[in-house]
Amino acid sequence: MEFAAGRAGHLHRSACLLTSGDTHLAEDLVQETLSRMYALWGRMSRIDNPAAYAQTVLVRTFLTQRRRYSASERPLAELPDGPALHDGNDPALRLALLQALRELPPKDRAVVVLRYWEDRSVEETAHALNVSSAAVRSRSSRALAKLRERLGGSLAELRTPA
CATH class of the missing domain: 1.10.10.10 (Winged helix-like DNA-binding domain superfamily/Winged helix DNA-binding domain)
Known part of the structure; x- marks a missing residue:
């Protein structure tokens, strides 16, 4: 899907910020977002800006996951690997x-x-x-x-x- 290929990098960068650098959780968020976008793709003609809508789906998915996990999961230590530094x-x-x-x-x-x-x-x-x-x-x-x-x-x- 052309849309997923074009937006995945931007969604991942936003997800990394939302998850405070947890790249694994960010990847899960992007995957969930793209899955939801795929399920809606037939109705996308009614959406003016699919890229902005994808960002909205990403943020809402993040907030839903935070509510779900906040009662049961707690971080144990610092992140095992730091963020990728590609831009200097x-x-x-x-x-x-x-x-x-x-x-x-x-x-x-x-x-x-x-x-x-x-x-x-x-x-x-x-x-x-x-x-x-x-x-x-x-x-x-x-x-x-x-x-x-x-x-x-x-x-x-x-x-x-x-």
Whole structure:
């Protein structure tokens, strides 16, 4: 399927951010998302933007899984393998950001990923998460404050000069 091949990489990058770098869970999320998209493919003519819809399915699948697993699964240690570094980003900065994202509640993490990684508007994010625009703005503000608090001055220390 051409759509799956074209969107899989982007979906995987978003899923990695949602899962705070857990590449295995990210792969599962992408697979589940693409499976759901395949099941809907015959009705896709009614969807204006299939790529944006796939991102919405990805985020909703992530939130559903987080609710399901939150009562029974707990991470035991740090991730066994770090994120892949293909684009020359600083590993320490990337790990610090992923750790800070990991500490956010799932819904706050989803808002940050949609608003600042996917560059969606408040209204688009609200629609994707099935919440009000006010909820997105307050979650966004709260999540960014938590990220600033966790990263503090360490973000400037980790950044490599250009």
